[in-house]
């Protein structure tokens with residue numbers, strides 16, 4: 001599905017923009033010629049091939065300094081980031097929904113759940129409202145949670161923010177996450193005591209996420225356990241605009257010193273295993289995207305922990321349950 005650039009073209013033209021930087025996630029790169037040609041009819045365009053991860057990342061200053069606008073495809077804006085250039089986000093939404101049979105929701109009835117909290121990743125926002133209509137027709141009550149200032153839409157979750165789930169935890173019997181893949185479901189489960197199900201659009205069925213969550217926790221606790229004797233630790237700040245948490249890193253530095261651990265503060269734009277290995281550390285505390293320590297754990301020879309995992313392993317913060325790292329706000333990059 002090709003994204004419609006017309007509103008971006010209109011806005012940039014209206015404001016006199018001449019030079020634009022185009023950012024495409026890997027999934028949209030096969031259409032780069034078409035997007036480039038369309039935008040080049042109106043502006044001087046340059047496409048960045050730098051890897052980027054979401055609206056939290058607009059690339060390096062050297063690349064965007066010379067342009068009037070950045071056009072980023074695929075993601076939704078993170079409203080509480082102060083972008084140094086005007087950025088236009090063109091979201092990728094799935095428009096054609098697979099038909100979900102009513103019987104797919106049978107598991108919710110069997111379990112006696114009547115109040116369902118609905119969540120989704122951005123591509124499935126419209127689909128979430130379709131599912132809401134279907135569930136209400138079947139007699140369920142649905143609730144879509146209010147998001148915090150990092151998120152654009154009610155019900156929307158990101159791998160670093162589950163505020164829409166927290167906001168309704170007292171009102172629902174369970175959550176249903178409209179998505180593909182497991183991460184958003186696992187993240188929701190780790191942020192809540194309520195059962196979580198994924199509506200997997202590829203399978204057109206509902207899946208209980210508790211088994212996956214248990215496997216996830218076993219893997220993370222193994223990493224946390226490995227870090228318990230660490231004496232030399234890198235505390236890494238990611239310099240991406242929407243991942244920059246210097247104050248949190250400084251807190252971790254102070255906590256590490258207080259525990260008799262030797263910390264080194266690192267700033268990086270990529271979490272590269274070889275960089276960390278060369279620094280001969282026992283463990284890394286990564287304050288950037290919370291998905292890096294989790295999704296990429298196999299790439300690293302040393303344990304790479306989230307700030308919460310670090311606080312857990314050294315008893316700095318006690319919690320009866322695993323605490324997911326979530327980003328609410330970031331520090332201002334100079």
Ligand code: SF4
Pocket residue numbers: 053054055056057158159160161242243288289290291327
């Ligand atoms: S911090 Fe990670 S999960 Fe959050 S928007 Fe960026 S890439 Fe996505």
